[in-house]
Amino acid sequence: MPFLRVKKISDNEYDIELGKNFENYKSVWYDSLYDANKYGTQLISDMVPENDFDFPKSIYATYECLYSVVGDRPNAKVLDFFAGSGTTGHAVLMMNKLLGGNRTFVLCTNNDIGNKKEKEFKKAVGNPEDHPDEYADYCDKYGIARSITYPRIKAAIEGFQHTGKxxxxxxxxxxxxxxxxxxxxxxxxxxxxxxxxxxxxxxxxxxxxxxxxxxxxxxxKKEDVPGIPANLIYFKTAFVDKKLDDLDYLLSDALSPYCKDMIQLENWTSIPNQKYLIINTDDEAQEVEKDLSKMNGAQKIFYQTGVLLSSSIIDYANEHNILLLSLPSHYFAKELDEVGE
The missing domain is CATH 3.30.1070 (Cell Cycle; Chain A)
Structure with missing residues (x-):
């Protein structure tokens, strides 16, 4: 932000200047590193052979955009909800390698297939509208998330071989x-x-x-590019039907299987993890009650609606500042309220 500073001109004369500790970021970049062919298309082809992704951005152009915002934020969380080929995630990994830090990222994209793969399906099977089940399986296998985004980030972590310099x-x-x-x-x-x-x-x-x-x-050429150590988890989203006309149907039961993934996303971790304990049944609650040391080191305990937690578990959690969170309402309270659960 702008600031004032005093500059001495002579023994009895001073100037007051308006200074600033920032500068405008340049919007015209002309270095060869920003070549979308070499560091976009060719790079993707080496990392994910036989992909049909069109016009990926240069990894370095994306890096510069991210650097302007999170270069000095070593623990930043980056969200790209139009991820495409995964260049954003790859650039975050490079930034951690170059600058240090533990920046993390979430890449979201649909799993649509490219024009080339869609033509192949039509030729081999027929119109997607006439074969919805086969087309769904085909998209799951050849869609952008499964066949390009995920394997590209995996290659960045594990390493790959570049065909050119x-x-x-x-x-x-x-x-x-x-x-x-x-x-x-x-x-x-x-x-x-x-x-x-x-x-x-x-x-x-x-x-x-x-x-x-x-x-x-x-x-x-043909030299191995070493990987950048990191963790990677692939999540697949889906719609859950509310089934308002089915009196025997409980939306909470339908949502419960997705809670583990939600816990991992919210807390940027993997399960099992000592910091996050999940109690799914009364039997599991009783096992914890018999051995309260199972809660040692826990920050949050998630329990399914309907599971009865004993007073000893609740007291232990309160004494050790452990959050007790009900599932699936912790994540889907609004949806459950809409159907009266």
Missing amino acids: FNDELYSKRLTKTVLNKIESEVKKANKVLEDNSSKYGSIELTVKDDCIKVIGTYD
């Missing part, structure tokens, strides 16, 4: 006024990165591009 950004620091005032220190850091990684690449250079001092390593 591939640049890997190892260090990047935007040359703001503050950075320029200590440029010798930044050059020293960049040189240290260059020295530490010189044996890992076919070639490596320290350069200035797009107002940034950068260290860029280049993998040679």
Whole structure:
């Protein structure tokens, strides 16, 4: 934000200047790293062979967009609800590798198939409208989420082989006024990165591009690109029918199987996990009551509606600041209220 500063002109004369600790982000980028063919289409083809995704963005163009917002936020959570080929997730992984931190991401996309796969289905089976079940199975196998987005992120984590030369950004620091005032220190850091990684690449250079001092390593053709360690979970969404005309139907029973996934999404974790305990039945509640140490280290205990928690479990939770949350109402209270449950 803007601020005032005093500048001494002479012994008895001072100027008051309006300063700012920010600058406008450039909207025109011309570096070869932003080439959507080499670092978009070719990159996807190497990571997910035989895909039919059209016009993926350059990984580095997406990286720069994210850097402007979360570059200085090491624990940021990034949501891309039109994920496409997964470039956003890949860029977040690269940012963690380059800058450090534990940024996480959620990628959402439909599972539609591309034009090429749809034509193949029509040729082999017929019109999708005439074969809805077969088409649903086909989309589940060849849809964008299953066949491109997920395997692309998996390849980024596990590593892949690039058919052409591939640049890997190892260090990047935007040359703001503050950075320029200590440029010798930044050059020293960049040189240290260059020295530490010189044996890992076919070639490596320290350069200035797009107002940034950068260290860029280049993998040679057919060279393995190492993975970026991370965790990955694939979720598939679905619609649940309310069945208002069926008096024997309970929406809570239909929603309960999805609660585990909701817990994992809300808390950015995997289940089982000592921090998040799930009690699905009275028998499980009794087992916990017999051995309260099962709740040691727990932050939240989720229990299904209808499960009776004993006073000893409730007292233990209160004493240890453990949240007790009812399922599925914790996630679907509005939907359950609409049907009177």
